[in-house]
Amino acid sequence: MSSCSIRWAVTTGLLTAVLVVAGCTSQDASRHGGRDQEAPMGPSAGKPSQVAARVNGEELTVHQINDRLLAWGGGLEDARPEAAGVGRTLTRLVELTLLRQEAEAQGLAHKPEVLRALQAARAEVLARAWAQQIGEEEQTPAPHQVRRYFDEHPQAFSRRRVFVLTEVRAPVAAGDLGAAMGSLQDHRQPQSLVRALEKAGVRAMVSHTQVASDQLTSAQLQQVQRLSSGQALQVADADTLRVWWVQSVLDQPIEWEQAQSGIERLLHARARAERVRGELERLRTQSRIEFVGDFTRWAPADDPAKKAGGEGAQGVSSEASAR
Numbered sequence: 001m002s003s004c005s006i007r008w009a010v011t012t013g014l015l016t017a018v019l020v021v022a023g024c025t026s027q028d029a030s031r032h033g034g035r036d037q038e039a040p041m042g043p044s045a046g047k048p049s050q051v052a053a054r055v056n057g058e059e060l061t062v063h064q065i066n067d068r069l070l071a072w073g074g075g076l077e078d079a080r081p082e083a084a085g086v087g088r089t090l091t092r093l094v095e096l097t098l099l100r101q102e103a104e105a106q107g108l109a110h111k112p113e114v115l116r117a118l119q120a121a122r123a124e125v126l127a128r129a130w131a132q133q134i135g136e137e138e139q140t141p142a143p144h145q146v147r148r149y150f151d152e153h154p155q156a157f158s159r160r161r162v163f164v165l166t167e168v169r170a171p172v173a174a175g176d177l178g179a180a181m182g183s184l185q186d187h188r189q190p191q192s193l194v195r196a197l198e199k200a201g202v203r204a205m206v207s208h209t210q211v212a213s214d215q216l217t218s219a220q221l222q223q224v225q226r227l228s229s230g231q232a233l234q235v236a237d238a239d240t241l242r243v244w245w246v247q248s249v250l251d252q253p254i255e256w257e258q259a260q261s262g263i264e265r266l267l268h269a270r271a272r273a274e275r276v277r278g279e280l281e282r283l284r285t286q287s288r289i290e291f292v293g294d295f296t297r298w299a300p301a302d303d304p305a306k307k308a309g310g311e312g313a314q315g316v317s318s319e320a321s322a323r
Helices: 012-025 030-032 062-071 084-105 112-136 145-150 190-199 216-225 257-287 293-298 308-320
Strands: 051-055 058-061 161-170 205-212 232-235 241-251
Touching: 051 084, 058 062, 058 257, 062 084, 062 145, 112 257, 145 257, 161 190, 161 232, 190 205, 216 232
Parallel strands: none
Antiparallel strands: 051 058, 161 205, 161 241, 232 241
16 A cells, blocks of 8 residues: 655755854854864753763764764664764764855855855755644544555455566657557567667567556556457656556455554645645735746736736836846
């Protein structure tokens, strides 16, 4: 069963940028002229037990290590100071801090491209935090909602089937082949279609795969179920030719007891995403959003500047320039 989830994953580059933001403090003087001095910073100065290391007087805390353990994939299964994962994470954190401090000492934080990256990183982190906060307010789905979803999607649970397929794939749109491919019904075996494509100068690949019924659209499922031995099905794809032959079908139902927790997570994730979309719409209606110049083409249909055409676009652009 395919499950949807909203994940708040941040890349290493983004994390580095955020740490740079966090480190933009009044310590520049101590970094430039007094790196051998240890001057505890922030509220953690009164809690030495939470300090794991100091780098040129800047404290690295247990909380930072725990955050990095999660962000860098180590998890918190063993967060004891003597754990190897903690040691590796602290070493990386020290190295990252050294590099960030040196970058600040060299004035890199004031370069235009670096400032833009920092602003983008800060905006993304704050937006993710807001979306996560909104999502956490969503309630767990009621038991009857979970059961109803189970009953309404038998192809994903009680009548779930797995189709063992042979697929022919070619990097060309089917419409570009014209009559070269011929009728699919003329090709009762994948190799027959491959030979026809090769004659047309198209190289095709043959692979074997499995597709579960819940991974197919309703139309695809109906089509696949109607296929008999030797019949081919062309899968809709704008830029790639994909043709399936069903080799066998396996019944692999998922019972209610197995499905319940997964459905709860799926419905909860959907509700959270819907709540975030609703909040975004509310913010859009309460905010003034202007598209300027040539970019008015991307404005919503009800945007006054877009309705006004070129004059409106020029007016908005002039207004922005006047500011």
